[in-house]
Amino acid sequence: MSVANRSSSSPSQLKSAEPVVALHEINRHFQLGEQTVKALDAVSLELLAGDYVSVMGPSGSGKSTLLNILGLLDRPDAGAYLLNGAPTQDLSEEKRARLRQQNIGFVFQSYHLIPRMSARENIELPLILAGTAPKERARMVSEMLERLGLTARASHLPNQLSGGQRQRVAIGRAIIMKPKLLLADEPTGNLDTQSGADVVTLLEELNTQGITLVVVTHDVELGKRARRQLRMVDGRIQSDLRQSDVSD
Template sequence: MSEKFSPGHPPHPTPPPPGGREPFIQLRNICRFFQVGDETVHALDHVTLDIHAGDYISVMGPSGSGKSTLLNMLGLLDQADSGSYRLEGRELTTLPEEQRAQVRREKIGFIFQSFHLIPRLTAAENVELPLVLTGIPANERRPKVQQALTSLGLAERADHRPAQLSGGQQQRVAIARATILQAPLLLADEPTGNLDTHSSTDVIRILEALNTQGITLVIVTHDANIGGRARRAIRMVDGKIVQDGT
């Protein structure tokens, strides 16, 4: 399979090193607490983090360390109890939900362990869905979808529903859907957790190819081999970043 993937748009050029530019993402003292009975759980405990455009970051740590909560915060699927989140210089922490949803559509793609494809839709229809939701006309949608599926070796599976696809094929459909709008930030939560070794390797190579085209990639994983492939690895324990380096 080719590792070059451009779902419907020319690829972004790989960005130059930060060189003093304002970070693409800035988290400052982000806290997220949950009340479990009489106990307060610190899912994120004063997390401060800079992410630059084009970064390739893995987030690792034991279960309950705050990895997925951090990813949900970056993806605006959850809201901080305190602290600041800036994306491209824009403060997002206090945005109303309608504006948060718009930022998610335009700036962020999501890939999950369980694929989250819609069972009654074909592969092509699943990939097309973000284009439909943004109001792109049908005659413009179809070639974009076809190109995305072809790039991922799925052209012959376009009319198959998720139940007719292997796990690796379903995840490739999910990647095409997540990137069809060419969002600059791609968040992947255990993207290989339900895949065999061969399919896992294919999926990671596809994600890495997207990163080389300029997409900022953040992967949460329990797999040290996958985490070690990233140019930057973050380790979390008890809601805190305890290690951040190459």
């Protein structure tokens, strides 16, 4: 794998590609007592297939809200969100759930594994929710465990796994449905340096295989690894740098 090679060539390659995500003038406001907080203020953004984007900014700048909107977990108050070219903002909750299931994977800082389920079962969960046949499921999960190097830990419960292993299980769960878009919220926030590096390597590897990766982070080092770096302040995208612009 070579991050440097790809990063210099891919922006031009992908310019012509259909955007996976297109946000137009997205507003998301919260009412805090008398005060209206503009978590997202007329944000427009396009993400192309295979993009590697980091979102940085101070706390309360709207990073997480942006991620929630992108992940169809939250609805914008105004504006349009096109996923694979199709508008989503007016879809029913059921249809949005279906889109999440088919297109979007989530990785959280605190893993959000279900404690009573083994590593294997946690990874299997999206397939179960989607109603995949048990045989097919077993095959896919075994392959995933193999790929994550967790085969020996398959039957361990989350509290019997290290932080790095837990996050790898969470990533396995996020990509088992082969989504186009992978959203990671502080994926290394709870990990030591080594485990964090392993997780980042895994995520970047997935990106080189074509997945669109969005990482929200406070970690400047991690943020700088992305080919495209967004910086948010007060609900607006303050800067949108591409690796080529930075390094060139």
